[in-house]
Amino acid sequence: MATYRVRMTDGSLRTEQALRVRTDAHNLYLEDRAAGDWRPVLGVRLDQVDTIQRRFTENDGRWVWLTESLPAPAGVLGWH
Numbered sequence: 001m002a003t004y005r006v007r008m009t010d011g012s013l014r015t016e017q018a019l020r021v022r023t024d025a026h027n028l029y030l031e032d033r034a035a036g037d038w039r040p041v042l043g044v045r046l047d048q049v050d051t052i053q054r055r056f057t058e059n060d061g062r063w064v065w066l067t068e069s070l071p072a073p074a075g076v077l078g079w080h
Helices: none
Strands: 002-008 013-018 020-023 027-034 038-044 049-057 063-067
Touching: 002 027, 002 038, 013 027, 013 038
Parallel strands: none
Antiparallel strands: 002 013, 002 049, 020 027, 027 038, 049 063
């Protein structure tokens, strides 16, 4: 399971494990799968999110945090 770090606009950090990241028109969700359903482990308003990072483990065991782009809201195409 991936580990994500969300830096909020107030400077605070939230670190959570989740299987997927998604957004809707107003919120960012980190979600886990339970009994065949997706359930949020973290839900925050998009205007409160500064950056989101995913943790990767290097071969020598060090952690590296890579900044990711927020996914487009479900149902929104990136092209026309």
